[in-house]
Structures are given as structure tokens and as C-alpha cells.
Amino acid sequence: xxxxxxxxxxxxxxxxxxxxxxxxxxxxxxxxxxxxxxxxxxxxxxxxxxxxxxxxxxxxxxxxxxxxxxxxxxxxxxxxxxxxxxxxxxxxxxxxxxxxxxxxxxxxxxxxxxxxxxxxxxxxxxxxxxxxxxxxxxxxxxxxxxxxxxxxxxxxxxxxxxxxxxxxxxxxxxxxxxxxxxxxxxxxxxxxxxxxxxxxxxxxxxxxxxxxxxxxxxxxxxxxxxxxxxxxxxxxxxxxxxxxxxxxxxxxxxxxxxxxxxxxxxxxxxxxxxxxxxxx
Amino acid sequence: xxxxxxxxxxxxxxxxxxxxxxxxxxxxxxxxxxxxxxxxxxxxxxxxxxxxxxxxxxxxxxxxxxxxxxxxxxxxxxxxxxxxxxxxxxxxxxxxxxxxxxxxxxxxxxxxxxxxxxxxxxxxxxxxxxxxxxxxxxxxxxxxxxxxxxxxxxxxxxxx
Numbered sequence: 001x002x003x004x005x006x007x008x009x010x011x012x013x014x015x016x017x018x019x020x021x022x023x024x025x026x027x028x029x030x031x032x033x034x035x036x037x038x039x040x041x042x043x044x045x046x047x048x049x050x051x052x053x054x055x056x057x058x059x060x061x062x063x064x065x066x067x068x069x070x071x072x073x074x075x076x077x078x079x080x081x082x083x084x085x086x087x088x089x090x091x092x093x094x095x096x097x098x099x100x101x102x103x104x105x106x107x108x109x110x111x112x113x114x115x116x117x118x119x120x121x122x123x124x125x126x127x128x129x130x131x132x133x134x135x136x137x138x139x140x141x142x143x144x145x146x147x148x149x150x151x152x153x154x155x156x157x158x159x160x161x162x163x164x165x166x167x168x169x170x171x172x173x174x175x176x177x178x179x180x181x182x183x184x185x186x187x188x189x190x191x192x193x194x195x196x197x198x199x200x201x202x203x204x205x206x207x208x209x210x211x212x213x214x215x216x217x218x219x220x221x222x223x224x225x226x227x228x229x230x231x232x233x234x235x236x237x238x239x240x241x242x243x244x245x246x247x248x249x250x251x252x253x254x255x256x257x258x259x260x261x262x263x264x265x266x267x268x269x270x271x272x273x274x275x276x277x278x279x280x
Numbered sequence: 281x282x283x284x285x286x287x288x289x290x291x292x293x294x295x296x297x298x299x300x301x302x303x304x305x306x307x308x309x310x311x312x313x314x315x316x317x318x319x320x321x322x323x324x325x326x327x328x329x330x331x332x333x334x335x336x337x338x339x340x341x342x343x344x345x346x347x348x349x350x351x352x353x354x355x356x357x358x359x360x361x362x363x364x365x366x367x368x369x370x371x372x373x374x375x376x377x378x379x380x381x382x383x384x385x386x387x388x389x390x391x392x393x394x395x396x397x398x399x400x401x402x403x404x405x406x407x408x409x410x411x412x413x414x415x416x417x418x419x420x421x422x423x424x425x426x427x428x429x430x431x432x433x434x435x436x437x438x439x440x
Contacts, residue, residue, distance in 0.1 A: 112321070112416075125324035127415060131331065187335035188328075188411040218415070227418065240419070260419050 095248030103246050114222035116140045126222030131190040141222075150250040152194050152219040152226060154182050158243070158253060160271035162200065167239070167259075167266035174201045175269055177228070177241065177255075182219075192219040196228055198241060213238040226253070229260050239266055300429040305375035307422055308429045312372045315416045316365065325416055326361035327352060332408035333401075340401050367391075371433045385436030392437055402434045 107115035109123035116122040116136035128135040130147035140146065159176045181195040199212040213235060217228035224245040230238045242263075243255040250273070257267040300308070317325060330352050334341055341349040347360035367388055374380035409430065414421050 110321075125321065125328070127324055127328035127412065131328075133331065185332075185411055187408065188332045188415070190328075191411075191415045220415075229419065263419075 092249060097248075099246055099248035112222075114141060126220060127190055129190050129220075129222040131188070147221055148250065149182075149184070149192060149219075151224065151245045151253070152179055152182055152192050154179050155276070157274045158271035159274055160255070160269050162257065162267050162269045164257075164267040166264070167257075170267075171203065173203070175199065175271075176274075177215075177243070177271060190221065193217075194219055194226065194228065195231070198228065198238070215241065217241075241269075243271065300375075300425070300432045302376060304422075304425045305429060307425050309372055309375055311413075311417060311421050311426070312369070315413050315421075316369055317416070322365070323358055323362065325412065326365045327358065328412045328415070329365075329405075329408050330357070330361050332412055333404045336404040336407060337401055340404065343395065343397065343401075368433070371436075372429075375429060381436075385433065388437045389439040393439065397438075399438065402438060406430050406434065 107113070107123070108121065109115050112126050113123040114126050114129045114136075116124060116138055117140050118138045120137060122136055122138075124135045124141060129141045132142065135141050156179045157176055159174060161172050162170070162175045163172050164170045176197075176199040178197040178199070179194060180197055183193040184191075185193075194217050196215045196217070197212060198215050199210055202209055202211050214231040215228035215238075216231040217226065217240075219226045226243040226245070227240065228243075229240040239257040240260045241255055242258055243253040245253045247254070252273070253271050255269040255271055256265050257269065258265055315325065316322060334349070334352065343349070344357070344360065348354040348356040351357060352361070367384075370384050371381065371388065374384055406427070410423060410426060413426065414423070
């Protein structure tokens with residue numbers, strides 16, 4: 001029966017536990033003998049030990065206690081395994097692959113258009129995506145998953161390393177995008193107007209400094225794109241930011257620093273949503 | 281000399297932010313060209329503006345019964361929406377030609393009198409336009425310039 005496994009598993013436990021299990025096993029066999037026939041162990045020795053202990057305590061309860069302890073340990077192991085499993089999420093991986101392949105394939109729609117997808121491919125204007133009015137025949141433009149506002153939730157901070165390949169001579173440095181506020185107009189819900197802080201950890205002559213600017217822009221559901229430009233119109237010192245949430249989730253985005261006028265690409269920046277700091 | 285240039289530049293900037301002056305008009309014209317677009321895209325742009333108007337002032341649909349205002353996707357209303365934008369397009373296009381602008385605004389005023397359009401409907405139009413435009417343009421747009429020049433046109437159409 002199941003009791004046979006226990007001595008082998010208990011080898012990792014302390015000697016004291018090992019002894020206890022032997023006694024408990026004996027009790028178990030004894031109990032088995034009383035009731036129905038069976039149990040893998042021989043009747044002779046275990047029967048004797050069982051009888052010796054049965055006067056002091058209920059062997060069945062002892063055996064159950066040990067089983068519970070064993071289960072406790074197994075659950076702890078399972079927890080660790082679950083934490084490991086979180087790191088490799090097949091669904092997330094598939095989403096990412098799907099998103100990557102889709103972006104290579106293209107949507108077959110013009111710029112500023114949204115692909116309705118499904119069996120019947122259809123393109124609609126991005127002005128209609130998530131405006132509470134079904135414009136796709138399959139209604140995909142109003143799907144919860146398309147209209148998820150999670151990417152630009154106020155309070156979110158995205159960080160990553162900026163790699164400059166044009167416009168400015170800068171070593172790779174860490175940048176952070178902090179979403180400070182959002183507005184979604186009831187009469188025009190297809191955009192989320194966003195305010196953010198953009199910070200860069202720069203190093204000047206050996207000492208560290210943070211360069212930051214206030215940014216404003218919008219999030220477009222249709223192409224999952226966040227566009228931010230310096231909020232101060234006279235601010236020519238800072239470049240605009242374009243972030244595409246194109247990796248199949250709401251946590252990661254591929255960003256570029258660009259000139260607002262030409263969209264000329266100056267730097268690449270892969271950002272990741274930072275864990276939120278909870279204050280208790 | 282340099283100081284004078286800087287001062288003049290500052291004056292120009294200050295003036296530009298005050299009203300729909302000639303430089304601002306050119307800016308609005310150029311941005312409108314980009315937003316107004318063409319073909320199917322233009323229909324969608326018009327559609328988005330009207331959806332945003334009716335979302336703000338649902339009662340305004342009553343004014344558009346004749347052109348199927350109850351369903352903004354009906355061909356009749358699509359046609360009407362494009363007609364409205366065509367009139368707006370003329371007004372924007374002649375922003376830098378005072379006589380032509382005056383003539384167009386007088387014409388539009390004549391088309392709108394007797395319809396008893398409350399001022400807040402014009403405000404709804406402005407608000408709709410000022411949200412759909414940046415969505416359509418994406419970048420490089422000047423909200424203040426648009427606000428000032430829209431007021432100028434709306435004032436002409438309202439006639440007061």
C-alpha cells in the first residue's frame with residue numbers, strides 16, 4: 001500500500017523522525033490487520049512493534065500526523081515549483097511569438113488603420129477603435145483585450161536602457177517613464193491623453209545626474225502605441241518618445257527617441273514595467 | 281542689432297499666441313491639409329468628429345433629422361458630414377485671404393440663420409474638433425492656434 005513509500009521518503013528527515021515513522025508504519029499495518037486484509041509489510045516483526053506501541057498512543061493518529069507533516073513539506077516544494085513555473089509561462093510565450101510574427105507579417109492595413117482580424121480580415125480607421133461603437137463586423141475593435149487601459153495606468157513606471165545610435169553622443173544609460181496622469185474623454189474615448197515624467201540617469205564628468213522632463217501625449221488602442229513629447233512647447237532640448245506595446249503583454253514595450261517633426265529615430269529603448277512599491 | 285532681432289522674435293511669438301494672426305492662420309492651414317486627408321480617410325475623420333459632437337450634445341441630433349442624424353453611419357449622414365467639412369475646408373483655405381474669407385463666412389452664416397443653433401452646439405463642435413484633430417495628426421499640432429482660428433470662423437458663422 002501507500003505506507004511502503006514512507007520509509008524511503010523519510011530518509012531526508014532526522015533519525016528521530018525515521019524511528020517515529022517506522023513505529024507509525026507498524027501501527028498502520030496493525031490497524032490494517034484489524035480491519036481489512038492487505039498491506040505490503042510482513043505481519044511478524046511489524047506486528048510485534050505495533051503491539052508494543054499501541055498501548056502508549058493511537059498509531060493511526062500518529063501515522064496521520066506524519067503524513068500531514070510530509071504533505072506540508074511537499075506543499076512547500078510545490079510552492080517553489082510554482083514560482084519557477086511563473087517564469088516560463090507558455091501562454092505568455094505564445095502571445096509574444098504571435099505578436100512578433102504579426103509585426104513582421106504586417107497588418108495589410110494602411111497607416112492609421114486597425115486590423116479587425118479573425119477569418120474576415122477588415123481594416124477600419126484607428127479613430128473608431130474603442131469608441132464604444134462596433135465598427136468591425138466581428139466587433140473586435142471593442143474587445144476588452146484591445147481596449148485594455150493597463151499599459152498607461154497612472155502610477156506605472158517603465159524602465160530600460162537607452163541606446164543612442166544617432167543625434168546625441170551618449171553612453172548607454174537607464175531611462176524611466178513614469179505615467180503621472182491620464183484622461184479619457186467620454187465623447188472621444190478612442191485615445192487616452194497621457195501625462196508622464198521622463199527621466200534619464202546620465203553620467204557627466206564622473207558624477208551622476210538625472211535629466212528629466214515633463215511629457216504629454218496619448219495612447220492609441222489601435223496600434224498599442226504611446227506617444228509622448230515634451231509638455232513645454234519651447235522645450236527643444238528633449239526628444240519625443242514612441243513606445244509600442246508589441247510584445248504580446250502590457251508589461252513590456254519597444255520604445256524609440258525621435259524628432260517630433262520627422263520621426264527620425266535617435267535611440268532605442270526596451271522598457272519593462274517596474275514592480276509597484278506598496279506602502280503598508 | 282542682435283538684441284533687436286531677439287526682441288522682434290519675442291514680440292512675434294507673443295503676438296502669435298494672442299489671436300488668429302496671419303502666421304497662426306498659415307499654421308492652421310498647413311495642419312488642416314494634413315488632417316483633412318483624402319478618400320475613405322476623410323469620411324472617417326468626419327464621422328469621428330460627428331460622433332464626438334453628438335456624444336456631448338445628444339439633443340443636437342434633432343437638428344439633423346433630415347440627413348439621418350440618428351445614425352451617423354448612414355450614407356445620408358456621411359454625405360452631410362462631408363458637406364460640413366467641405367464648408368469648413370473652404371473657410372480654412374481662405375484664412376489668409378480676408379475678402380474671400382468674409383464672403384465664405386457670410387455664405388455660411390446665411391446657411392445657418394433661422395436654424396436656431398445654440399452657442400453650446402458650436403462649443404461642442406469645437407471640442408470635438410480639438411480632440412479628433414490631434415488624434416488624426418498624431419504630432420505637430422498647435423491647440424492654441426486652432427482654438428483661436430476656430431473661434432474666428434465660428435464667430436463668422438454665428439453672426440454675433
